[in-house]
Amino acid sequence: MALVDRLRPHVMTLAARTRLALLLGDPVAHSRSPAIHNAAFAALGIEAVYLAARVEASHLGDAVAGLRALGALGANVTIPHKQAIVGHLDALTPVAEAIGAVNTVVPQPDGTLLGTNTDAAGFFEPLRPHAGTLSGAEAVVFGAGGAARAVVYALLTEVRLARLTLVARSPAKAERLAQSFAALDPNGVLHVAEPTHADDYVRDATLLVNATPLGMHGAHEAATPWPAADFRSGQLVYDLVYAPAETRFLREAAARDATPLGGLAMLVGQAAEAFQLWTGQPMPLPPVYRALGA
Numbered sequence: 001m002a003l004v005d006r007l008r009p010h011v012m013t014l015a016a017r018t019r020l021a022l023l024l025g026d027p028v029a030h031s032r033s034p035a036i037h038n039a040a041f042a043a044l045g046i047e048a049v050y051l052a053a054r055v056e057a058s059h060l061g062d063a064v065a066g067l068r069a070l071g072a073l074g075a076n077v078t079i080p081h082k083q084a085i086v087g088h089l090d091a092l093t094p095v096a097e098a099i100g101a102v103n104t105v106v107p108q109p110d111g112t113l114l115g116t117n118t119d120a121a122g123f124f125e126p127l128r129p130h131a132g133t134l135s136g137a138e139a140v141v142f143g144a145g146g147a148a149r150a151v152v153y154a155l156l157t158e159v160r161l162a163r164l165t166l167v168a169r170s171p172a173k174a175e176r177l178a179q180s181f182a183a184l185d186p187n188g189v190l191h192v193a194e195p196t197h198a199d200d201y202v203r204d205a206t207l208l209v210n211a212t213p214l215g216m217h218g219a220h221e222a223a224t225p226w227p228a229a230d231f232r233s234g235q236l237v238y239d240l241v242y243a244p245a246e247t248r249f250l251r252e253a254a255a256r257d258a259t260p261l262g263g264l265a266m267l268v269g270q271a272a273e274a275f276q277l278w279t280g281q282p283m284p285l286p287p288v289y290r291a292l293g294a
């Protein structure tokens, strides 16, 4: 087969019928979402293109009106708009209601815009093979921001943990997070510990999750949410940070025989769920991981 024919399924063609999907955020220049979705559209021959739009907070309402006016295929939402966009949408799914944030907008056949959150499903996907191990076990989540909310939702709804401890530098914020999930926590497994009083919880935990930017490429790269001494074999150490692929948190965990889980699978998982909602088709993962260089 000629090279051009072999490449054809992987090359996007823009035409009059091409639909538009967008990422709304600020900043967006670093985003991997266009690479993920455009690779998936091309691999399946879907006539659509995904672009990242830097939208200032004061223009968010206009941007959402634009999604309606242009008949967009769908949109993702990232920092700082995940909570603010709620007021511009027509309805939310129960998961977006519970998390209090939207990362995916799904246009409905009647023209209304439904907000949902695929971060929780994306987070849990790499843990699904470990669900049996997590049943009755303890977990610690570092951080109390938007990603931590999706993590807590997933852990409260997908597994029966014995204890789920939030460790955050702002304990009052973590307490508010815990209180907002009270309805999903009838057994009271969720509680808050200050970093200086968390050693025992970390040692006893089967799952440790970093939901802070510590370890992320840039100013935080040398940092970790927890020093290495407490890691052990049998622990799952999950970093939501995906750039770099191997953070200090993961490197130190692996060095002590814990199982490291990187954030790229969550990134692809949340994208796959959004893609399915927009197109009705499962995201083809091999071309997506190739596009990400992974």
Ligand code: NAP
Binding pocket: 079, 119, 122, 143, 144, 145, 146, 147, 148, 168, 169, 170, 173, 210, 211, 212, 213, 214, 216, 240, 241, 242, 263, 264, 266, 267, 268, 270
């Ligand atoms: P966020 O809402 O800004 O929350 C960040 C959390 O980290 C807050 O609790 C914050 O504490 C804490 N924090 C920030 N700097 C800290 C520091 N120097 N020391 C200790 N704690 C610190 O951000 P987010 O949306 O939750 O994102 C958190 C991380 O998850 C980011 O690295 C993001 O890239 C990653 N993420 C990954 C995926 C994925 O698909 N893999 C998806 C979403 C997010 P304060 O509230 O006190 O500031």
